[in-house]
Amino acid sequence: xxxxxxxxxxxxxxxxxxxxxxxxxxxxxxxxxxxxxxxxxxxxxxxxxxxxxxxxxxxxxxxxxxxxxxxxxxxxxxxxxxxxxxxxxxxxxxxxxxxxxxxxxxxxxxxxxxxxxxxxxxxxxxxxxxxxxxxxxxxxxxxxxxxxxxxxxxxxxxxxxxxxxxxxxxxxxxxxxxxxxx
Amino acid sequence: xxxxxxxxxxxxxxxxxxxxxxxxxxxxxxxxxxxxxxxxxxxxxxxxxxxxxxxxxxxxxxxxxxxxxxxxxxxxxxxxxxxxxxxxxxxxxxxxxxxxxxxxxxxxxxxxxxxxxxxxxxxxxxxxxxxxxxxxxxxxxxxxxxxxxxxxxxxxxxxxxxxxxxxxxxxxxxxxxxxxxxxxxxxxxxxxxxxxxxxxxxxxxxxxxxxxxxxxxxxxxxxxxx
Numbered sequence: 001x002x003x004x005x006x007x008x009x010x011x012x013x014x015x016x017x018x019x020x021x022x023x024x025x026x027x028x029x030x031x032x033x034x035x036x037x038x039x040x041x042x043x044x045x046x047x048x049x050x051x052x053x054x055x056x057x058x059x060x061x062x063x064x065x066x067x068x069x070x071x072x073x074x075x076x077x078x079x080x081x082x083x084x085x086x087x088x089x090x091x092x093x094x095x096x097x098x099x100x101x102x103x104x105x106x107x108x109x110x111x112x113x114x115x116x117x118x119x120x121x122x123x124x125x126x127x128x129x130x131x132x133x134x135x136x137x138x139x140x141x142x143x144x145x146x147x148x149x150x151x152x153x154x155x156x157x158x159x160x161x162x163x164x165x166x167x168x169x170x171x172x173x174x175x176x177x178x179x180x181x182x
Numbered sequence: 183x184x185x186x187x188x189x190x191x192x193x194x195x196x197x198x199x200x201x202x203x204x205x206x207x208x209x210x211x212x213x214x215x216x217x218x219x220x221x222x223x224x225x226x227x228x229x230x231x232x233x234x235x236x237x238x239x240x241x242x243x244x245x246x247x248x249x250x251x252x253x254x255x256x257x258x259x260x261x262x263x264x265x266x267x268x269x270x271x272x273x274x275x276x277x278x279x280x281x282x283x284x285x286x287x288x289x290x291x292x293x294x295x296x297x298x299x300x301x302x303x304x305x306x307x308x309x310x311x312x313x314x315x316x317x318x319x320x321x322x323x324x325x326x327x328x329x330x331x332x333x334x335x336x337x338x339x340x341x342x343x344x345x346x347x348x349x350x351x352x353x354x355x356x357x358x359x360x361x362x363x364x365x366x367x368x369x370x371x372x373x374x375x376x377x378x379x380x381x382x383x384x385x386x387x388x389x390x391x392x393x394x395x396x397x398x399x400x401x402x403x404x405x406x407x408x
Contacts, residue, residue, distance in 0.1 A: 016262060017329075017379075017381075018255045018258045018259055018262070018329075018379050021254070021255060021258050022251070022255055025251055025254055025255070026251070029246055029250070029251065029254075030245055030246060033244075033245070033246035033250070034244060037244060043247075046246075047246065047247070047250050047253075050246060050250060050254070051250070051253060051254055051257065054254045054258075055254075055257060055258075055261075058258055058261070059261075114235075117232075117235055118235045118236060118237070121232050121233065121235050121236040122236045122237075122238070125233075125236060136198070136233070137238075139195070139198035139199070139200045140198050140199075140230060140233050141233070141238060143199070144200065145195075145200045145201070145202070146195040146200040146201060147202070148200075149200065158191065160195075161191050161192060161194060161195050162191055162194070163194070164194030164195050164197075164198055164200065165190060165191065165192075165193050165194030165195075166194070167194065168193075168194050168197055168198070168226045168229055169194075169226070171229060172225055172226060172229065175229075175232070180232070
């Protein structure tokens, strides 16, 4: 039986082996690293973000409340804060008026939210089967009709239609799991 | 095939904009009068907008380096070690004044010989002799709560920037488990105590590499003797 994230976090305080943390890491580090890399475009900094986020997880495990949000949301929040810090520290700008500063922070937040969403969609697509990804690529990104896709792939038209349906259903499911809103 | 079944078959193509005009008309007509299919359509209708954000269906995410997992767990192990109550009776005993220290040491040594502390500090469960690049290292391996404490003695390595050498425990599966970093003195020597999350039996080789991020240039390697 799969142990839930909340259960694993609850055990961290009495987990001398780190196995609980390892499980959480393996569940989320890949996508978190991708998000950090996508946001910072620097592998070293992305590694730092992941390390710091997981460090915060065990240091502040008592602050996690599954009633408020999922572990994923909490973890991404921790990483997001770290990325914002890094971006601010990296930007060497002359002093600006307080009003401008507030606006800049808003921009940073918006661009980061967008980067996170972009990353989550791209990440969700990689979790589809190659067949499902292919039909989405051809129909959406290459704007081909069902008939054209069937001809290109040498498949019956009905197969392409049902494959498109199941590809979208699966994508919706993955995005729901990732808590990407509708 | 019922109207709902037929519509469902067309729904994916409809959402993705790949149906013929006639099929599109049929789906739209059905959706107007069927709340169930309407709900299903509503669940999928927002996906193309989200897909636009991705920009491509082929963005292969770059996986984090394997060493990152071990670095995270290593940090966890080290912090845990710091939080855990001290397990080394001799060290605790020697935190007394200088005059008492010698007496305490004698007493502790006597007790150690008598085996009194065997239950307080685990016996070494193994050792490793690593060789290569004109240098060598000897490590004694001992179980601690966080994993393995390794008492490492190194010689014959070139001195570089601090923390320039990394120790790794290598599992049969090929997984590398961090054992921490060290630097050598001007004579190419080092004596350090490091902790790894690796546990006895989980690994069979140990390596010393130079440079954490620029590849894993192995400078010393040896098989663990349990």
